[in-house]
Amino acid sequence: MKAIIQTDTSDPSSLSWQDTQTPTPAADEALVRVHYAGVNRADTLQAQGHYPPPSGTTDIMGLEIAGVVEDPNGCTWPDGRPVEAGERVAALLSGGGYAQYSVVPQGQLLPLPDGYDLREAASVVEVACTVWSNIMMTAHVDEGDTVLVHGGAGGIGLFAVQTAKALGARVAVTAGSAEKLETCRGYGADILVNYREQDFAEVMKDAGGADVILDIIGAKYLAGNVASLAPDGHVVIIGMQGGVKGELNIGALLAKRGSVSATGLRYRDRADKARIVAATVENVWPMLADGRVRHHIDRTVPVSDVAEAHRALLAGEVTGKIVLEVE
Amino acid sequence: MKAIIQTDTSDPSSLSWQDTQTPTPAADEALVRVHYAGVNRADTLQAQGHYPPPSGTTDIMGLEIAGVVEDPNGCTWPDGRPVEAGERVAALLSGGGYAQYSVVPQGQLLPLPDGYDLREAASVVEVACTVWSNIMMTAHVDEGDTVLVHGGAGGIGLFAVQTAKALGARVAVTAGSAEKLETCRGYGADILVNYREQDFAEVMKDAGGADVILDIIGAKYLAGNVASLAPDGHVVIIGMQGGVKGELNIGALLAKRGSVSATGLRYRDRADKARIVAATVENVWPMLADGRVRHHIDRTVPVSDVAEAHRALLAGEVTGKIVLEVE
Numbered sequence: 001m002k003a004i005i006q007t008d009t010s011d012p013s014s015l016s017w018q019d020t021q022t023p024t025p026a027a028d029e030a031l032v033r034v035h036y037a038g039v040n041r042a043d044t045l046q047a048q049g050h051y052p053p054p055s056g057t058t059d060i061m062g063l064e065i066a067g068v069v070e071d072p073n074g075c076t077w078p079d080g081r082p083v084e085a086g087e088r089v090a091a092l093l094s095g096g097g098y099a100q101y102s103v104v105p106q107g108q109l110l111p112l113p114d115g116y117d118l119r120e121a122a123s124v125v126e127v128a129c130t131v132w133s134n135i136m137m138t139a140h141v142d143e144g145d146t147v148l149v150h151g152g153a154g155g156i157g158l159f160a161v162q163t164a165k166a167l168g169a170r171v172a173v174t175a176g177s178a179e180k181l182e183t184c185r186g187y188g189a190d191i192l193v194n195y196r197e198q199d200f201a202e203v204m205k206d207a208g209g210a211d212v213i214l215d216i217i218g219a220k221y222l223a224g225n226v227a228s229l230a231p232d233g234h235v236v237i238i239g240m241q242g243g244v245k246g247e248l249n250i251g252a253l254l255a256k257r258g259s260v261s262a263t264g265l266r267y268r269d270r271a272d273k274a275r276i277v278a279a280t281v282e283n284v285w286p287m288l289a290d291g292r293v294r295h296h297i298d299r300t301v302p303v304s305d306v307a308e309a310h311r312a313l314l315a316g317e318v319t320g321k322i323v324l325e326v327e
Numbered sequence: 328m329k330a331i332i333q334t335d336t337s338d339p340s341s342l343s344w345q346d347t348q349t350p351t352p353a354a355d356e357a358l359v360r361v362h363y364a365g366v367n368r369a370d371t372l373q374a375q376g377h378y379p380p381p382s383g384t385t386d387i388m389g390l391e392i393a394g395v396v397e398d399p400n401g402c403t404w405p406d407g408r409p410v411e412a413g414e415r416v417a418a419l420l421s422g423g424g425y426a427q428y429s430v431v432p433q434g435q436l437l438p439l440p441d442g443y444d445l446r447e448a449a450s451v452v453e454v455a456c457t458v459w460s461n462i463m464m465t466a467h468v469d470e471g472d473t474v475l476v477h478g479g480a481g482g483i484g485l486f487a488v489q490t491a492k493a494l495g496a497r498v499a500v501t502a503g504s505a506e507k508l509e510t511c512r513g514y515g516a517d518i519l520v521n522y523r524e525q526d527f528a529e530v531m532k533d534a535g536g537a538d539v540i541l542d543i544i545g546a547k548y549l550a551g552n553v554a555s556l557a558p559d560g561h562v563v564i565i566g567m568q569g570g571v572k573g574e575l576n577i578g579a580l581l582a583k584r585g586s587v588s589a590t591g592l593r594y595r596d597r598a599d600k601a602r603i604v605a606a607t608v609e610n611v612w613p614m615l616a617d618g619r620v621r622h623h624i625d626r627t628v629p630v631s632d633v634a635e636a637h638r639a640l641l642a643g644e645v646t647g648k649i650v651l652e653v654e
Contacts, residue, residue: 219577250545253564255594
């Protein structure tokens with residue numbers, strides 16, 4: 001098969017579509033012929049050498065795909081129904097999506113959301129699993145909660161805004177421009193904070209505090225996040241764009257009875273991923289099917305143009321997702 | 328009635344048993360004639376001016392009592408049965424226990440554990456609610472988990488060790504002497520760490536990590552606690568004897584998918600306290616009744632000797648609880 005191979009580990013842009021070994025599915029894995037693959041920030045980090053695949057996983061990048069089952073290899077769906085050759089599926093991967101074929105653990109296969117084609121499905125898996133596992137399975141957003149989403153106009157941000165609204169929450173967002181904040185408002189955000197002009201912690205305190213904060217900044221926002229919490233509030237950190245080490249004021253956290261969690265999807269074991277995938281299909285797929293959550297694709301490009309796609313993503317030129325067309 | 332009044336706010340030892348107004352129960356509060364009151368570290372902090380009672384609460388110290396219902400005032404137990412005059416009860420308070428009478432919100436009344444007298448019951452409420460609310464309701468200890476208890480030989484520590492063992496956990500403790508560690512072993516601790524001689528994070532890493540850490544130290548142990556976590560582990564901080572502000576390595580926390588919570592009992596609202604009290608009676612009272620958890624009383628003194636009791640507690644001369652005899 002062909003796949004994107006990084007030919008120079010010191011050059012993140014040395015991404016070439018070339019021949020490599022077709023993977024062989026092990027027990028409880030299916031082989032899927034990839035039609036589309038989603039691009040994620042994690043892929044760009046991997047190309048830079050910062051985000052190695054879990055041990056036992058291919059070096060090929062790509063965390064989500066959609067395509068057609070080539071070899072079901074005895075896999076079953078969670079309800080026991082056999083996976084069939086020719087079925088259209090999406091998949092959450094630990095790697096290997098930038099390729100003509102991927103092996104997929106059976107618990108990480110997903111049906112397409114109703115009304116979604118392969119192109120849309122390929123690019124919605126990672127964000128949907130990330131948002132649901134964090135705002136619901138980790139932080140348990142309840143109806144009437146206030147949810148603060150940092151980077152509200154990003155791919156995860158816009159998805160989180162809509163999912164939290166669908167759960168009956170009031171949603172606050174931070175973003176760096178009036179235009180981005182208007183985009184957030186269009187997707188349902190109630191409280192708009194321009195972080196270049198306002199102190200988000202002050203705004204959140206005036207708004208009664210946040211029950212759940214979804215954070216991609218890390219150290220730089222840690223003190224502000226703790227200050228923004230409502231009683232029994234929960235900060236969930238899924239990115240560290242603002243640094244790794246920050247001062248935690250435990251007294252301030254205790255005064256709120258607050259929690260700080262830091263999570264990721266890629267290094268979870270298969271049982272955990274299967275649990276997240278099942279919950280996402282059960283809860284988020286209906287939100288996509290009826291339009292409560294709209295998935296935004298910025299552009300679709302041939303897989304051989306992946307280096308340019310990575311460049312555009314890192315340059316902040318992208319709203320929503322980039323999809324690679326493989327088949 | 329008589330109560331312990333602090334006559335000089337700048338002198339924590341100026342605690343005098345003197346006349347004051349008998350409190351009047353509001354709606355959903357019962358009046359209880361106090362026979363015994365438990366002494367807690369929080370009371371000593373309040374006497375030092377560091378731990379003010381929640382607004383609307385009496386200035387009188389004392390967070391737990393047992394006694395006899397003087398005026399049920401229409402209160403009911405969670406199952407709907409009316410509280411009756413003359414019933415023997417224990418109670419979790421926001422304050423006011425060092426007195427002949429206390430008003431108790433109905434959700435904070437507890438029956439005595441089977442086989443417990445008023446003296447034992449008075450001093451077990453705070454520790455039982457604290458341990459259960461943290462290791463189970465916040466951190467969800469499962470059978471087979473590894474639980475690390477800092478200050479394992481303290482009042483909360485010994486109770487947490489036994490409760491975690493009763494839940495089927497493997498229990499590690501830290502303490503500052505071989506004698507204290509032997510006490511912990513006697514109550515069921517499996518892994519003993521002398522913090523004066525060993526790095527607890529190294530020990531815990533070798534032991535496979537801690538799923539739950541109950542911490543009373545705060546800042547000084549923050550890095551070691553994060554390093555000690557097993558994947559998906561949870562640090563619950565309930566004290567800050569080692570400082571308030573510490574550096575949180577978010578990258579290290581994310582690598583574990585870990586959580587850090589900081590909690591307390593006193594400032595929770597009534598609904599929350601009622602929820603904790605009910606869960607504690609349901610789950611911990613049977614452990615006390617059948618001896619899986621043994622409650623240790625160090626000494627019982629007349630309420631007028633409370634200043635000496637505080638001194639002994641702060642001097643580290645106490646193993647388990649001090650009880651004040653009021654009636």
